[in-house]
Amino acid sequence: RWSEVTMAPADPILGVAVAYNADPSPKKVNLGIGAYRDSEGKPLVLQCVREAEKRIANDEALNKEYLPVQGFDRFLKITPQIIFGKDSPAVVEGRVAVCQSLSGTGALRIAAEFIAMYNPGTMVYISNPSWGNHHTIFKKAGLKYLNKTMGLDFDGMVADLSAAPRGSTFVLHTVAHNPTGVDPSQDQWKKLADVCQEAIFDTAYQGYASGDLERDAWAVRYFANTRGLELMVTQSYSKNFGLYGERIGALNVAVKSKDTAAKISSQLKGIVRPMYSNPQLHGARLVTWVMEDPALKALWEKELKEMSDRITEMRSSLVAALVEINCPPPNANFRNWNHITSQIGMFAFTGLSEKHCSLLTGKHHIYCTKNGRFSMAGVNPSNVKYIAAAMKDAINS
């Protein structure tokens, strides 16, 4: 019977990493997966994390017992403060239901289950393009979704959201939209708050875009604190803590009353218990130890700023390298390469076509997703000129 199982297609993003690992070329460059690399192309473990790890290892009073279904209590207390702000009325008044999750993906998955339970007919609006997994996550929970063009097309986005059926759900990227790196301005967010219905703010890059945790949380804080809107916020600590493999994140549901928040918390537990029973402990301790300790938190913010500065610098270096060799823009819609420096966050949406990307990979051993998205973390002073030359060759081929 099992022999009838067919091969599932490779994940479009994770498949890039598999192909990269299998390539023996010494010239190879990985611009696929969104994980930070230092200026030598190596993965980075933050010093604040190393320090927290030492403190945890040396504390013999700590044990490895199960966490409660909803997660580590100290983490559940501090994580909404990081995204909504310490003085957020929703946080201070205990109106946020919080559930620790298997990072951002897990938080979205719990959110999708919850929405499917309480708002089953909802139409889920996802920007086009978006992080590929958004579509599958919401489909898995049995939700319909429409894939609409948003991003730069702000008028189109407002028109779509305004025309959405009542009870629709909008998946919004809090900061550093993946894959485009193009966010609404603060004025545009204000207009979106007028037309928004149920919103889920997916927060995978807080502090990563500007190097400033507060600034990168602006949209969520405006909706929740300034406008008092009810909303869901997913948090991922993968990128901003470099804790990809620890799977630390949270789902926050900010509502109008403490009583409603308590009821929602109980239902979120009901979703988690039969799925994976309870979340993991070590990563929750790591981020909590850092976020609670003012000195470690300051170190975290310094390291975050260094990571985001390096990426910003690589954006400028890549554009400079392209200009230096007179590389033509990717297609007729672009007059130059300035979009690479105006975009923010981990990714550059280069405008390269699928054909360009296959040439980059096939001929030059440069790996990226076929929609032309580059993980800027994979760019460093040693490979930037090589990448630029390969882009020129692909465009001119």
Ligand code: PMP
């Ligand atoms: N949302 C977006 C927009 C992302 O880019 C990512 C990571 N690529 C995630 C959520 C989830 O990542 P993780 O599960 O590692 O937190």
